[in-house]
Amino acid sequence: MKEIILIKNGELALKGLNRSNFEDALVKNMKRRLNSLGSVSIRKAQSTIYVEPQSDDFDFDEALERVSCIFGIAAFSRACVCEKTVEDILTKSVEYLKPSLENIKTFKVEAKRADKNFPLTSPEISRELGATLLKAFPHLRVDVHNPERTVFVEIRDYAAYVRAEQLQGAGGLPVGTAGTASILISGGIDSPVAAWTMAKRGLRLNAIHFASPPYTSKRAELKVRTLLSKVARYSGSINLAIVPFTEIQDMIAENCPEEYFTLIMRRMMMRIAERLAEKSGSLALITGESLGQVASQTLPALVTTDAVTNIPVLRPLIGMDKEEIIRISRKIDAFETSILPYEDCCTVFTPKHPKTRPTLSACEEAESSLNIDELIEKAINDTEYSFID
Numbered sequence: 001m002k003e004i005i006l007i008k009n010g011e012l013a014l015k016g017l018n019r020s021n022f023e024d025a026l027v028k029n030m031k032r033r034l035n036s037l038g039s040v041s042i043r044k045a046q047s048t049i050y051v052e053p054q055s056d057d058f059d060f061d062e063a064l065e066r067v068s069c070i071f072g073i074a075a076f077s078r079a080c081v082c083e084k085t086v087e088d089i090l091t092k093s094v095e096y097l098k099p100s101l102e103n104i105k106t107f108k109v110e111a112k113r114a115d116k117n118f119p120l121t122s123p124e125i126s127r128e129l130g131a132t133l134l135k136a137f138p139h140l141r142v143d144v145h146n147p148e149r150t151v152f153v154e155i156r157d158y159a160a161y162v163r164a165e166q167l168q169g170a171g172g173l174p175v176g177t178a179g180t181a182s183i184l185i186s187g188g189i190d191s192p193v194a195a196w197t198m199a200k201r202g203l204r205l206n207a208i209h210f211a212s213p214p215y216t217s218k219r220a221e222l223k224v225r226t227l228l229s230k231v232a233r234y235s236g237s238i239n240l241a242i243v244p245f246t247e248i249q250d251m252i253a254e255n256c257p258e259e260y261f262t263l264i265m266r267r268m269m270m271r272i273a274e275r276l277a278e279k280s281g282s283l284a285l286i287t288g289e290s291l292g293q294v295a296s297q298t299l300p301a302l303v304t305t306d307a308v309t310n311i312p313v314l315r316p317l318i319g320m321d322k323e324e325i326i327r328i329s330r331k332i333d334a335f336e337t338s339i340l341p342y343e344d345c346c347t348v349f350t351p352k353h354p355k356t357r358p359t360l361s362a363c364e365e366a367e368s369s370l371n372i373d374e375l376i377e378k379a380i381n382d383t384e385y386s387f388i389d
């Protein structure tokens with residue numbers, strides 16, 4: 001039996017005149033994500049997107065899995081393709097709907113006849129199919145007001161489609177429709193969640209990671225790549241810049257007061273990230289900071305890190321508790337990777353008594369013996385680029 005995936009859009013429906021742009025972006029993203037699974041046609045018609053396998057070896061289950069991660073899809077369903085005859089619709093429905101109807105008691109049928117040449121009207125189709133299903137599954141009752149399951153039949157241009165339950169999509173907006181931003185990604189729990197949260201609102205992602213070999217190992221870098229590939233299942237491919245940070249950390253450790261280490265480090269990261277963002281076409285930075293979570297994330301501390309950048313810094317987790325963040329981390333299958341115990345460049349140099357109420361001028365004073373411009377230039381020159389899919 002031939003199956004397809006049908007996508008109906010939720011929030012996209014609100015976008016008025018932009019609607020068509022958003023839908024085109026979604027179709028393009030879907031093609032990118034599904035084309036490698038085999039021959040498939042993805043097209044939109046009358047506010048529905050049709051994913052139709054064109055060969056038997058198309059990996060349908062993996063396609064469903066991937067569709068469930070594509071932003072801009074509120075709900076989707078798998079459907080059985082029938083010839084546009086009453087007979088074919090009735091026969092195929094019984095077989096196709098068996099698993100969905102076996103374990104429930106009440107149902108109803110909703111029919112929609114887009115092709116007015118079809119011999120039965122919508123209410124007639126509903127009645128016919130309802131009667132056939134009752135006969136095939138005698139344990140069922142029809143309940144038009146509060147059914148446990150609704151069976152949908154649609155008579156369209158080229159075929160009729162029968163489907164049962166809808167599956168929940170990833171929601172959000174198609175990636176790319178909101179522009180591009182750069183996520184500062186560490187190996188921790190928070191930054192992958194921040195990346196996912198902003199991709200959900202339609203941002204395409206670039207990523208920046210600061211590595212400090214030999215204080216941080218190759219495995220720590222691999223962990224970051226793994227985390228990004230988890231995010232990329234939702235966001236699509238991500239360009240990654242790995243910035244060598246060892247020299248900067250050494251210079252800070254040698255020349256600055258210990259209680260300012262983390263803050264100065266964060267200010268250096270933001271300065272470099274801003275430059276890399278400009279180079280890669282990102283309009284904003286994204287971090288995984290959450291208010292008050294650690295000393296460098298108090299409001300006075302955030303003021304000192306914000307002061308060194310001129311582009312917006314998006315902090316989607318700012319008002320979230322750790323539990324809420326972990327819930328998302330688990331949902332996107334990042335958590336188990338995030339808690340692997342590889343060292344991060346920030347943990348290597350954590351001061352014993354970090355400043356929690358720093359002032360901007362004290363920070364500037366604390367870093368005044370560094371040759372900031374030169375350090376930044378060197379780090380940017382030695383940055384390595386790769387691609388996460």
Ligand code: ATP
Binds near residue numbers: 185186188288
């Ligand atoms: P995370 O769980 O994301 O590591 P965290 O709670 O450990 O966050 P910090 O270590 O203070 O907090 O880092 C705050 C934010 O700074 C991170 O969410 C991330 O966006 C960025 N960041 C920290 N370390 C790095 C790094 N090595 N490379 C790139 N960005 C980093």
Ligand code: MG
Binds near residue numbers: 187344346
């Ligand atoms: Mg961290």
